[in-house]
Ligand SMILES: Nc1ncnc2c1ncn2[C@@H]1O[C@H](COP(=O)(O)OP(=O)(O)OP(=O)(O)O)[C@@H](O)[C@H]1O
């Protein structure tokens with residue numbers, strides 16, 4: 003649905019300095035998925051998402067949305083294409099002088115919809131985001147979560163193919179964040195809407211993303227399905243998600259191994275079974291159980307009293323049972 | 334000197350005072366229309382052609398900025414005299430209502446342009462971006478976002494403009510436009526009829542207070558933030 007290739011964005015500051023905010027970024031967002039981009043402040047996340055609907059003109063590279071090359075569109079073509087791309091913002095960007103209903107109507111008004119059709123569509127959208135009773139309120143009278151729901155309704159008004167979200171939950175408290183994320187998830191499922199969101203909150207990725215790209219200093223470090231990345235040994239995402247195991251050393255004759263259980267395995271007593279089958283004691287040093295969407299993911303740091311070929315046999319057994327492992331240190 | 338007076342004011346002067354008040358209102362009213370008609374587009378241009386604006390055009394922005402500053406640096410009284418030939422060409426006369434309105438408009442356009450500019454700059458960039466992201470044309474952004482969101486600020490700016498205009502209209506009136514300024518000079522200054530002078534001052538004070546009050550009320554009513 004969205005294909006970004008070799009995208010570069012260089013800003014020139016007023017004093018003539020050049021800032022390379024995006025440095026050869028490529029990614030592919032599939033139709034119907036929620037794709038998250040995560041990275042520290044200044045990584046280039048906002049630059050990336052703003053290049054997609056050309057709020058920021060890329061310095062070089064290609065951006066395709068639903069097969070259309072965005073960088074080559076003329077002014078009117080670009081405006082038509084933008085109507086197919088909804089966008090929500092960290093600070094909501096609602097029109098203060100307009101009521102909730104008038105805010106939601108804005109994209110339809112500028113697209114020249116007839117009055118009656120606008121009225122019906124707005125009612126439908128307010129129903130969808132649960133704000134029917136606030137139709138005549140002004141944004142200043144709403145809470146942060148309500149404002150973002152208006153933002154979402156407005157972004158969906160013209161029935162876009164894609165929704166871009168620039169830190170949509172960063173200004174909200176945790177509880178409201180969960181509500182907004184649940185709403186985005188529902189929209190994604192019910193309307194089949196493709197969502198590209200950027201965030202610096204791992205919670206967001208864990209809660210609703212199907213795929214993720216990790217960005218740093220204008221580059222994509224890694225990208226892929228969240229579960230796969232999270233359980234891939236040595237991945238940046240895995241490291242961001244988990245307590246660091248640094249500084250631990252195994253006793254002689256044993257090894258430290260990090261185990262990742264994704265999905266059903268996370269709920270099975272794999273460790274005790276492996277311990278029994280190999281006739282050894284397994285020492286659990288640290289661990290946590292987490293969830294990605296509705297998929298449970300368990301991580302354990304264990305000490306196995308095995309080295310060399312005996313260790314390989316245990317690891318092979320773990321692999322056979324669907325556990326991913328990474329040897330952290332050998333004794 | 335008349336025998337019967339109202340607080341020292343000769344009643345036979347009252348029709349003159351009423352006429353002068355009406356002339357001032359007409360002069361200011363017509364001038365306000367002209368000033369808004371040119372000042373609003375000027376202010377919009379100053380904002381949208383600026384660096385990072387939706388119709389960025391640095392050369393045009395610099396030229397406009399220069400002209401506005403030039404216009405604002407002229408003392409009104411000098412502009413009034415300097416404009417006489419232009420006024421005659423454009424309005425057909427240099428006296429009366431028509432003769433006075435023209436220099437008022439010309440003198441206040443740059444001032445109004447700046448008032449509009451500063452009101453529009455108060456509009457959050459994020460709102461403009463949101464509209465652009467929804468596929469709005471520059472014209473739609475100007476009318477449906479910039480001007481609409483800035484409405485309370487535009488009303489405050491217009492209020493300030495009208496109040497200074499009342500002061501200027503007295504000067505324009507004095508050089509042949511009629512109105513309260515003319516009256517105050519003719520009777521109060523040249524004939525030492527202080528009560529007429531005081532009456533015109535009272536009327537001017539009431540006008541200014543009323544306009545300020547109305548402007549504040551309207552701006553507050555429309556401010557939804
Ligand atoms: N308009 C601009 N002019 C100059 N430099 C810019 C501009 N916008 C962004 N930058 C720079 O580009 C880099 C990437 O910024 P960007 O906003 O894309 O990062 P981000 O990942 O969204 O960060 P954050 O999490 O803080 O929002 C930063 O170094 C930033 O200072």
Ligand SMILES: [Mg+2]
Pocket residue numbers: 047048049169
């Ligand atoms: Mg950002």
